[in-house]
Amino acid sequence: MSELLYIIPAICLLALGFTLWQSNWIVKQPAGDDRMQKIAGYVAKGAVSFLKAEYKVLAIFCGLAVIALAVLNAVEGEGNYLIILSFLTGAILSASAGYRGMRIATKANVRTAEAAKTSLARALDISFAGGTVMGISVAALGILGLSVLFLVYLSLYGDPANGGIARVLHVLAGFSLGAESIALFARVGGGIFTKAADVGADLVGKVEAGIPEDDPRNPAVIADNVGDNVGDVAGMGADLFGSYVATVIAAMVLGAGLSTDTTGVFGGLEGVVLPLFLAALGLVFSIAGSFLVKIKENGRVQRALNTGNIGSIVLTAIASYFLITALLPSRFEQGGHVYGPLQVFGAVVVGLAVGALVSLITEYYTSMNRGPVKRIVSQSTTTATNILGGLSTGMISTAAPVFVLAVGIIASFALAGLYGVAIAAAGMMATTGMQLAIDAFGPIADNAGGIAEMSGLPKEVRERTDVLDAVGNTTAAVGKGFAIASAALTSLALFAAFMESAGLVQIDISNAKVLAGLLIGAMIPFLFSALAIAAVGRAANAMVEEVRRQFKTIKGLLEGKPGVEPDYDTCIQISTRAAIRGMIVPGAIAIVIPVVVGFTPGLGAEVLGGLLAGVTVSGVLMAIFQSNAGGAWDNAKKSFEKGVQINGQTYYKGSEPHKAAVVGDTVGDPFKDTSGPSMNILIKLMSIVAVTVATAIASGA
């Protein structure tokens, strides 16, 4: 094996150094007055205490998982105990990525608010620096863990006498299993926390008591701001960490199936290492792109972010051409077909095109000035029609992305077989560092706005943070499009990896059992979403009751009497308990079902394959449906801020149609931030679990 591989961890370490430099710079910025620091302190403390509670549960889960993996290994008798090391490394790095992101976010938020006192450009600098620390950390930790473990395992097992590359990748897959497990729990737990607080705060505060968002009199308001950090930052960090790793591993596994010339630099493993190099390339250009995100005072924030984002994508795409042609042999075989480097590069381009198109479609269905959101607004004369408008928009918005995905799958498969599909996904995810930086800066800006409001800072501060927040909403929607598209392609690649490990040559849906598996699989995303939404609904109800109770029993609170403070802690605890309780069953479903189906006599690998196909298609649809419905409702509500025309009359905030739109937005909250984004992780995690147990199933069958 060539020493060239050491470049990859080296790049990761340099990238981590860059994040340290950035976070030092953030910490050095002025952190505002006492009141601001006090509030920011509440938020940071709440976030840390939630993550501690969450990680305690996750530690127990990891313990159980380690036992299960040990049993599985004992059954298999292949002695692949290092999969446990991979699992734990993946889990710990994923949790660390989330924690680190949350820590820097809770420092950047108050400093962004302080900077917004004087300058939009500086506020963007700080909030985006916070996002960058998060994004680059996630990507660097992911690739660092993967590449180091890969090098270690390669030196142990790489020799064909030791099981060769197949064994290396089997053991390495545990890394993704650990990362995706944590991602699922963190996404669902964080999602429940944030939406229970958000929905609860809005329902009593804005709707009933008539006090503005983020008003310090509202007892749920700190929980709401904590939620932004544990859900939208830490949850999303773990989510993208898992997605990123799963995509790279899936491509590596399929790369092992390429039959190439063993005299190359990497002794025939060119297809396996390509995804790692591609990721490293994307990391470098994500850092480069982050320097492009600058505005002049009162410049256009969206344009700056687009420049950074598109810059890093285009640079990565161009560089990948040279990487692929240099790395891959001029011809190689897969499944009886012969491919060349150009086809693989073509697959990268297909992946980027699919991601871009799905993002554009997402933007169309969720942004404020387009037909779909305008139609929801015009249907807001009553609450029921607003709700029906949002639901139907979400459902209809599945059509175009699914069509693009289907074409993308067929095209990338035609170019370079299943490896092509996996590489398309890997290309799409290569600039995860930048994607996540753009995603994570939104909640930081949102938090900064909350702190500004609660500290009673002048109106223009909030206006500046609102500009950043609004841009953040759009980029978040676009990021979701990317995430869904890549998850679909990755699942397909994992599906193929599963078949290979299980020794299946086909999965025939005309087999009654496989069809039954397909049906059960397709049901799981519905069940999973229901559990997540129900948890939010219950917790939000409890929050509403608690806030009402405080308004009733704490004298002078609602009147804003000086010195009277609400009991923020109880609200944080309600969200925490709901999140911890609510994440366990959905998480267990995702992990246990594939194992049960796979090992039940009479079912087995082919039925499990049907189940995975069902989960994947239905999960993709439910992801798009829920995310876009939620996004569209959100922006339908926001449209009222500038006034909207319905049947010739103009309505503003506070009007009846606006109230209807607020209800729609509240319904959409758990859709777009709890259940919707969990779908991506669900479909990948179930596939990875299946990959992990595939050989054991095959040997037992």
Next chain:
Amino acid sequence: MSELLYIIPAICLLALGFTLWQSNWIVKQPAGDDRMQKIAGYVAKGAVSFLKAEYKVLAIFCGLAVIALAVLNAVEGEGNYLIILSFLTGAILSASAGYRGMRIATKANVRTAEAAKTSLARALDISFAGGTVMGISVAALGILGLSVLFLVYLSLYGDPANGGIARVLHVLAGFSLGAESIALFARVGGGIFTKAADVGADLVGKVEAGIPEDDPRNPAVIADNVGDNVGDVAGMGADLFGSYVATVIAAMVLGAGLSTDTTGVFGGLEGVVLPLFLAALGLVFSIAGSFLVKIKENGRVQRALNTGNIGSIVLTAIASYFLITALLPSRFEQGGHVYGPLQVFGAVVVGLAVGALVSLITEYYTSMNRGPVKRIVSQSTTTATNILGGLSTGMISTAAPVFVLAVGIIASFALAGLYGVAIAAAGMMATTGMQLAIDAFGPIADNAGGIAEMSGLPKEVRERTDVLDAVGNTTAAVGKGFAIASAALTSLALFAAFMESAGLVQIDISNAKVLAGLLIGAMIPFLFSALAIAAVGRAANAMVEEVRRQFKTIKGLLEGKPGVEPDYDTCIQISTRAAIRGMIVPGAIAIVIPVVVGFTPGLGAEVLGGLLAGVTVSGVLMAIFQSNAGGAWDNAKKSFEKGVQINGQTYYKGSEPHKAAVVGDTVGDPFKDTSGPSMNILIKLMSIVAVTVATAIASGA
């Protein structure tokens, strides 16, 4: 071929005679005073004028379909032009069944109201007689058409030299194509009509103007009552006609694949004729069961209906044992396995068990006194949490039925292969006559209540019709469970029939193109539902505007000044236009997509198979999700009539939580009566279209 087959049309003719006798009896009952007859006249006139408008469009569609079938035949060059005769017969009989049901319903409604002046028992007699005319007509016309065409085609082509039984069944399948096409348009069109009127009437009447349901001052109230007849009666009639026929044909097609001894009474066609005999048996016992539906004055309506329903099911099941053992040879072969009559009877029992279990589960999730609805009630403190409660209940309610279905598929397949699956569905659908009688009596009672209200009849009249209506709601939910379960099994059977006709031996989802097809297929139910819901939302909004306009511009209307009447016609026209416009695109999607995918070079039969599997699983899930969410919301709202406890306080109608529950019910209306029930037809229609074009695809490929 044995003359025994003539028994089947003879039974159907006798059954039709029975319906004539029943409808004559209904017409002879007293029809109330002038005011009642005037209102009933408005409703009947509105229903006829809508159906005329609808049938005009359907006639054009049939013309286009005939051209398409002729072209298809010309391409195939097999000279199966009689498929056009089948198609037209199916379409015309389906439309007639709907029309006939609607006619009798608009006569029974006012007579039920008149009878309810004095007696609940007599009101039940009349409304259930109306339902029976409808139910028995649908079943008898379906089997009459099928059996007569079968006999004709058998005499023409039955000889192996003429193509034999395969050709007979291929041509006969056109009957189902015609029936299901009309069913889809009627269900969607009727569903949009009724819910646009219902939602519109409720939103302005109950919520805004604070006048009771069915108040004659509400301009949309006649349209609402027309909707019950064209949606819940005519639409449902066409729906069940199509389902019934599709199930029987699917079983016949698979029966042709049984290799039996050709010396039997039916010369080896025992497996083909069994489904017809089973249906005839169910028809006889549906009529017998209808005599069991009687109560003493103030007796329990639900128990009487259950007695009739369970009576006919049990009698049919017992009789089917003798039928199957007498008809089928003691052993026969399918796909290399050997089966006997007992296994086939076992499949009937599995089908009935699946239907019963799915119905019980449906009842659990939607009925007033169970956990799920109670939880929605307790979450009604705000509108948003009520909506989230309903959505999550609908999603979670998919789990148990899908599990039962999966086990049912595996069990019936294990018993008698794919023929077993088809026979399970056929057994479940055998008592369609009774099922539909029970389903159709609900809207008649609902209408009777409306007429009572609008005519200012004494309160106890409305109370009696409300008793019937409430029971009707429960039986409707149970009927939906049956319909979904049978649709899933039938689609699987049709799927197998498609594979046979297309010459496919497997549909491998690890093929990228098939997976792309699966993804596109799974998306279609989302798109279809969205279009239907959006049409209802738009039309309801237009209705709200119109009602508001009339309240504003027609002096004295809202005050109830004598002699001042609203303009009912404009509201009927709004619903009509919306329904006609809204049904075209969804219907076209269902019919055109399988043809396009099948004939596109590079896609073809296997990809179409993937598409069908996707449509089926996603359609089943969306059907259960939407129907149950709608049913649960409906009963959550109804719970407030007797008062509910939330957090220790009691709330009644008119309270804030009740208002939230009304919004939930309104959102659920199109779910449970427009998009939800269309899913069943959608999945079967797409499969039948695929079966129709399968041989052409196979020969072209």
